[in-house]
Amino acid sequence: MSARYTATIGLETHVQLKTRTKIWCGCAVDPSADPNTCVCPVCLGYPGALPVLNAEAVRLTAVSGMLLGCRINADSKHDRKSYFYPDMPKNYQITQYDQPLCIGGGLEIEVAGARRVVRLNRIHLEEDVAKNFHFDQSSGVDFNRAGTPLMEIVTEADLHTPDEALAYVTSLRQVLLYGGVTEGNLEEGNLRCDLNVSVAPEGAEKLGTKAEIKNMNTFRGLHRALVYEIQRQIQVLESGGRIVQETRRWDDDLGVTQSMRVKEDSHDYRYFPDPDLMPIRIPAATLAEWRAALPELPQARRDRYVKALGLPEYDAGVLAATREVADWFEDVLRGCGNAKASSNWVMGEVLRVVGESGRPVGELKITPAALAGLIKLIDAKTINQTTAKEVFALLVAEGGDPDAIVKAKGLGQVSDSSAIEAFVDQAIAANPKSVESFKEGKEAALQHLVGQVMKLSRGKANPAMVIPMLRSRMS
Ligand code: ZN
Ligand code: MN
Numbered sequence: 001m002s003a004r005y006t007a008t009i010g011l012e013t014h015v016q017l018k019t020r021t022k023i024w025c026g027c028a029v030d031p032s033a034d035p036n037t038c039v040c041p042v043c044l045g046y047p048g049a050l051p052v053l054n055a056e057a058v059r060l061t062a063v064s065g066m067l068l069g070c071r072i073n074a075d076s077k078h079d080r081k082s083y084f085y086p087d088m089p090k091n092y093q094i095t096q097y098d099q100p101l102c103i104g105g106g107l108e109i110e111v112a113g114a115r116r117v118v119r120l121n122r123i124h125l126e127e128d129v130a131k132n133f134h135f136d137q138s139s140g141v142d143f144n145r146a147g148t149p150l151m152e153i154v155t156e157a158d159l160h161t162p163d164e165a166l167a168y169v170t171s172l173r174q175v176l177l178y179g180g181v182t183e184g185n186l187e188e189g190n191l192r193c194d195l196n197v198s199v200a201p202e203g204a205e206k207l208g209t210k211a212e213i214k215n216m217n218t219f220r221g222l223h224r225a226l227v228y229e230i231q232r233q234i235q236v237l238e239s240g241g242r243i244v245q246e247t248r249r250w251d252d253d254l255g256v257t258q259s260m261r262v263k264e265d266s267h268d269y270r271y272f273p274d275p276d277l278m279p280i281r282i283p284a285a286t287l288a289e290w291r292a293a294l295p296e297l298p299q300a301r302r303d304r305y306v307k308a309l310g311l312p313e314y315d316a317g318v319l320a321a322t323r324e325v326a327d328w329f330e331d332v333l334r335g336c337g338n339a340k341a342s343s344n345w346v347m348g349e350v351l352r353v354v355g356e357s358g359r360p361v362g363e364l365k366i367t368p369a370a371l372a373g374l375i376k377l378i379d380a381k382t383i384n385q386t387t388a389k390e391v392f393a394l395l396v397a398e399g400g401d402p403d404a405i406v407k408a409k410g411l412g413q414v415s416d417s418s419a420i421e422a423f424v425d426q427a428i429a430a431n432p433k434s435v436e437s438f439k440e441g442k443e444a445a446l447q448h449l450v451g452q453v454m455k456l457s458r459g460k461a462n463p464a465m466v467i468p469m470l471r472s473r474m475s
Pocket of ligand 2: 014126152
């Protein structure tokens with residue numbers, strides 16, 4: 001970006017909530033269902049059909065607001081937003097206008113090592129619309145999506161670079177996944193961002209005219225679209241032109257934004273309270289109950305792993321990235337008490353298996369208790385690292401208890417001195433040349449003999465006992 005301009009970005013993120021049924025009716029929310037099979041007169045928008053609010057959608061929105069530090073409006077209501085579009089046969093969307101469920105709040109982001117808070121304006125609860133499909137000769141509308149509960153999270157115009165916007169959506173998704181409020185699946189369109197972008201000469205008091213880019217559902221696309229749009233607006237201004245307030249779309253193949261329509265002002269929507277729906281009132285006791293059940297957030301967990309467990313910043317970030325892995329890690333730690341070893345095993349072997357199998361960590365055959373048991377066997381020097389890897393592979397393949405596996409397969413490290421003596425004597429007898437080299441002062445020969453003992457013991461001899469024993473036998 002040219003140093004003479006400042007870009008200002010605000011985001012409106014639509015998030016599909018993880019409910020079993022739709023917001024105004026009992027139809028299932030099921031993205032895998034055949035088109036137009038999860039529908040009824042309410043979500044098809046038939047005249048006279050009456051909506052009934054899904055309480056779980058209210059809870060998930062309020063919980064999101066609590067996680068994002070919003071003030072929760074105990075009293076709110078739904079409004080009609082009028083517009084015509086073929087994917088919305090009612091010709092209005094039921095949304096929230098002047099009394100949204102959540103107000104204010106903020107989300108911490110980190111860009112290039114610096115942390116700051118992006119202020120939020122509001123979160124409101126509304127309905128998703130149907131989905132249009134365009135074929136060669138015709139178009140179709142699938143109403144399965146119509147009426148999916150959707151919350152819209154609106155930031156203040158508080159972001160200034162594409163990197164900040166990317167950090168915001170990444171962090172937002174992570175927090176919402178921690179809260180269990182959405183599936184967060186980008187390809188399925190569970191999370192879609194509208195970007196408001198303007199540029200103004202550096203130091204200008206007034207923001208420039210903004211353009212809105214609709215429906216970004218990939219993080220990479222969002223970043224590219226912002227880089228392009230900021231540059232486009234600067235070029236328009238540099239060449240003496242004027243930015244028009246409009247809605248644009250991002251063409252990912254061409255790598256450009258294109259004008260779709262001139263943007264409506266809010267008075268064009270003719271908002272008014274929906275007469276079919278009761279106002280929402282959430283009792284204080286219910287809010288307190290929801291607040292008491294909030295999970296610890298990823299950022300807080302990361303900080304705790306660094307401060308209380310002494311883990312490196314990077315490791316803490318990897319472990320805290322998803323709630324599932326973080327919980328799993330903490331279960332291992334609780335079982336064995338060794339933070340560094342738990343962290344190393346989870347970050348290394350466990351996440352490798354997760355990556356290779358494509359299974360979430362909770363569905364692996366190895367349990368946190370089993371890994372904790374394995375770490376305890378290593379710490380007690382019952383087995384060495386090589387054997388531990390072998391046992392780990394067995395636990396991944398078949399599950400089970402590490403103690404039992406070590407006993408049944410005779411994998412325990414041999415610390416019985418008479419047994420080790422026998423291996424040492426065998427190694428010395430079989431390698432006279434090495435013994436001679438050692439006596440001439442060549443230390444490398446000792447390593448060779450240690451290797452022979454380990455081989456004879458099939459890796460089970462305790463190396464800490466082998467070396468002194470070899471030395472004393474050859475002196
Ligand atoms: Zn329905
Ligand atoms: Mn909306």
